[in-house]
Amino acid sequence: xxxxxxESFSSGFxxxxxxxxxxxxxxxxQELPAWKPLYTPxxxxxxFSLIGIIFIPIGLVSIAASQEVVELVDKxxxxxxxANDKVGFIQDTKTDKACTRTITVPKPMKGPIQVYYQLENFxxxxxxxxxxxxxxxxxxxxxxxxxxxxxxxxISEGGAPIVPCGLIAWSLFNDTFTFSVNKKTxxxxxxxxxxxxxxxxxxxxxxxxxxxxxxxxxGGGQLNEKLPxxxxxxxxxxxxxxxxxxxxxxxxxxxxxxxxxDEITVVIQNNYNTYSFGGTKALVLxxxxxxxxxxxxxxxxxxxxxxxxxxxxxxxxxxxxxxxxTLGDPSYLSWNKENxxxxx
Amino acid sequence: IExxxxxxxxxxxxxxxxxxxxxxxYVYGVVIFTGHDTKVMQxxxxxxxxxxxxxxxxxxxxxxxxSALVLISVIGSVFFGITTRDDLQDGRPKRWYxxxxxxxxxxxxxxxxISAILHFFTxxxxxxxxxxxxxxxxxxxxxxxxxxxxxxDIHMYHEETDTPAHARTSNLNEELGQVDxxxxxxxxxxxxxxxxxxxxxxxxxxxxxxxxxVERAMAKxxxxxxxxxxxxxxxxxxxxxxxxxxxxxxxxxxNWVSQPHSGVIQMxxxxxxxCHTCIPEVDEESGTISYEAESPDEAAFVxxxxxxxxxxxxxxxxxxxxxxxxxxxxxxxxxxxxxxxVLEFNSARKRMSVIVRNEEGKIxxxxxxxxxxxxxxxxxSDCAYREVTQDHINEYADAGLRxxxxxxxxxxxxxxxxxxxxxxxxxxxxxxxxxxMIEEAADLLERKLILLGATAVEFGHALRxxxxxxxxxxxxxxxxxxxxHLPPPSQSHSHSQTTST
Numbered sequence: 001x002x003x004x005x006x007e008s009f010s011s012g013f014x015x016x017x018x019x020x021x022x023x024x025x026x027x028x029x030q031e032l033p034a035w036k037p038l039y040t041p042x043x044x045x046x047x048f049s050l051i052g053i054i055f056i057p058i059g060l061v062s063i064a065a066s067q068e069v070v071e072l073v074d075k076x077x078x079x080x081x082x083a084n085d086k087v088g089f090i091q092d093t094k095t096d097k098a099c100t101r102t103i104t105v106p107k108p109m110k111g112p113i114q115v116y117y118q119l120e121n122f123x124x125x126x127x128x129x130x131x132x133x134x135x136x137x138x139x140x141x142x143x144x145x146x147x148x149x150x151x152x153x154x155i156s157e158g159g160a161p162i163v164p165c166g167l168i169a170w171s172l173f174n175d176t177f178t179f180s181v182n183k184k185t186x187x188x189x190x191x192x193x194x195x196x197x198x199x200x201x202x203x204x205x206x207x208x209x210x211x212x213x214x215x216x217x218x219g220g221g222q223l224n225e226k227l228p229x230x231x232x233x234x235x236x237x238x239x240x241x242x243x244x245x246x247x248x249x250x251x252x253x254x255x256x257x258x259x260x261x262d263e264i265t266v267v268i269q270n271n272y273n274t275y276s277f278g279g280t281k282a283l284v285l286x287x288x289x290x291x292x293x294x295x296x297x298x299x300x301x302x303x304x305x306x307x308x309x310x311x312x313x314x315x316x317x318x319x320x321x322x323x324x325x326t327l328g329d330p331s332y333l334s335w336n337k338e339n340x341x342x343x344x
Numbered sequence: 345i346e347x348x349x350x351x352x353x354x355x356x357x358x359x360x361x362x363x364x365x366x367x368x369x370y371v372y373g374v375v376i377f378t379g380h381d382t383k384v385m386q387x388x389x390x391x392x393x394x395x396x397x398x399x400x401x402x403x404x405x406x407x408x409x410x411s412a413l414v415l416i417s418v419i420g421s422v423f424f425g426i427t428t429r430d431d432l433q434d435g436r437p438k439r440w441y442x443x444x445x446x447x448x449x450x451x452x453x454x455x456x457x458i459s460a461i462l463h464f465f466t467x468x469x470x471x472x473x474x475x476x477x478x479x480x481x482x483x484x485x486x487x488x489x490x491x492x493x494x495x496x497d498i499h500m501y502h503e504e505t506d507t508p509a510h511a512r513t514s515n516l517n518e519e520l521g522q523v524d525x526x527x528x529x530x531x532x533x534x535x536x537x538x539x540x541x542x543x544x545x546x547x548x549x550x551x552x553x554x555x556x557x558v559e560r561a562m563a564k565x566x567x568x569x570x571x572x573x574x575x576x577x578x579x580x581x582x583x584x585x586x587x588x589x590x591x592x593x594x595x596x597x598x599n600w601v602s603q604p605h606s607g608v609i610q611m612x613x614x615x616x617x618x619c620h621t622c623i624p625e626v627d628e629e630s631g632t633i634s635y636e637a638e639s640p641d642e643a644a645f646v647x648x649x650x651x652x653x654x655x656x657x658x659x660x661x662x663x664x665x666x667x668x669x670x671x672x673x674x675x676x677x678x679x680x681x682x683x684x685x686v687l688e689f690n691s692a693r694k695r696m697s698v699i700v701r702n703e704e705g706k707i708x709x710x711x712x713x714x715x716x717x718x719x720x721x722x723x724x725s726d727c728a729y730r731e732v733t734q735d736h737i738n739e740y741a742d743a744g745l746r747x748x749x750x751x752x753x754x755x756x757x758x759x760x761x762x763x764x765x766x767x768x769x770x771x772x773x774x775x776x777x778x779x780x781m782i783e784e785a786a787d788l789l790e791r792k793l794i795l796l797g798a799t800a801v802e803f804g805h806a807l808r809x810x811x812x813x814x815x816x817x818x819x820x821x822x823x824x825x826x827x828x829h830l831p832p833p834s835q836s837h838s839h840s841q842t843t844s845t
Contacts, residue, residue, distance in 0.1 A: 123439065
């Protein structure tokens, strides 16, 4: 048993063990066999070539899938306001905010077609904004008065708690879109646009809107007080806050196909104020493929990595041909020599 | 007129720190030179905290990350303050969804500076994960496991003493193997601080058949089998005695009585038994005698005298007591010698002398020292074996042994009385030239000596304990403390007779 006190005990870590004779096993003597890879030129060139062979096809397939996607973007915030005072126009409840936009389809779009609204310069990641909600309140009716974190949109002017409370719900996006293709009205399916886990877990089926948008300031859209929050999918989509100031959120789906050269007419109710802070609004129609939406980054990244690997492999082949190098011999290491130089 | 008796004070009466006082009933105590100005107190420092290279590098990385964290927080706070102030322009909110018109101090546009400062602390806490504070704990766990492996290493286990490696702290595990050179003072360090009496020259005759390590190495290099066989034969014939490796049937077991110069041999052995400052310790159970000596060669001399018939068994303040082998009767006889003066060894004198009075009232001066100073003090009358002794000394030095010359003289009463008066006066003086006066008085007596012979002492076999080959460590041994410009140790004789190892 160890009974000794170390001189530098105050500055060191005290070790106390049963000091028996050392066991002579491979583990305690640190002689376990280990794989020690040997980087010969063949192995290195083969590895880089293999990376290139694997990555470039993946990248090309990804780019092709992304090219299949048809995406139409229509920025409407500038042209849908005719008055000089844009903020006054939006905030005036008496003005007619309807706006008609026409989009010509360049390529056939196979259903279902996703309909998104896109906002720019809108900071849903601001700390004050992102904290201003009460998840307990959204989940269950019995917690309807849990409004501590919802300032400044926690209680209505009468003092009653707001359901749903907080800045996120209060600033719900409230532009609406109506679609016609070749003068025939097309229905937009607004079911199942939110995550199923949100609809079944995070938003309770017994929570109904109360005192919502009843204050002096109205920030966004109204809610149907007869529907529980778990069925208000516009709200659920909006409350999944975006990480960046430029984001898209799903508005609905058009289930039918749209042919090339068809003319899409959209009637937009331009209600949401992005003019105060210099943001923009856009309508996005997009098809999908197995890779998702239109996204070239993955494909280009894979192709770039594969190309770089091929170039490195070629460089090593050239180096090995021009200046070959013999493999090292472990017997030259100083501790492997039979007659070391330092012993005289 | 009554004169008060005076006693001299010399370094011999000083009890240094941690000294042990033995065989003394009472002392008068004087406290001199204590306090914080003493060298030992000034050298008492707190041990520095040991930090390894990995820990110092880790500290640098942590400081770098902390600086980056502060920089990021400062830049973020500045931009936060600017945008918060812009949120309200002429009372009209810009980012209306943040309600800047109804805001707490953390986001208040009218007090953007305070909001920015508070945001700095918020950012520091939010980005605190940037600092890998658990890295220290991980490194500590790794070092603990390394220490366990060090304790279990079979290559660092000493089987004879059943001693495994012992990592006392895990701070400096990765600093192992940093030693590449050992610089050492030769005295005692590499030789285990032990010496063995192996040869001597008495009256011009060399005694001692032992083989030294140097001679054995040279014989092995030349390939001579004779000396090796001789060594193996003689070494197995007797039990080992600490400090005594002497074998010669001509003088052992009392056989020196029948040698031609038995009188010189008797005086030689008596000098070995008397001229020293050892203190005997008798084991009460077994009755054996061991010696406490200031230097190991003094102990070797007294052990040699004991093995050859002159047993030193007691010392008092005024005398030494021996069991002597009487050549006329062939029996052990008790003899006592009154110790009159001791002239101590130091590096300047290179010799030591004692003045004793035997039971018959005769006064003798016994002296031993380096040959360079002893030969010039011998009597100028012709000595038959002076040159032969010098040759023996040279041979011993070539064999790697340390040598001393032994000589004596008989004094008459008048000469001793004159010396005693001068020596005592010099010792009692407190002037600046006290040391010169003492040396001058001693020098009057230490001349016209009669040569007895020389001794040869071998260092212990400690060099074999260094596994220099397997560690790659170079060993550079200096000859003496003076080469290192260090003062000789105050409590031991530093014999300056040096030989190469």
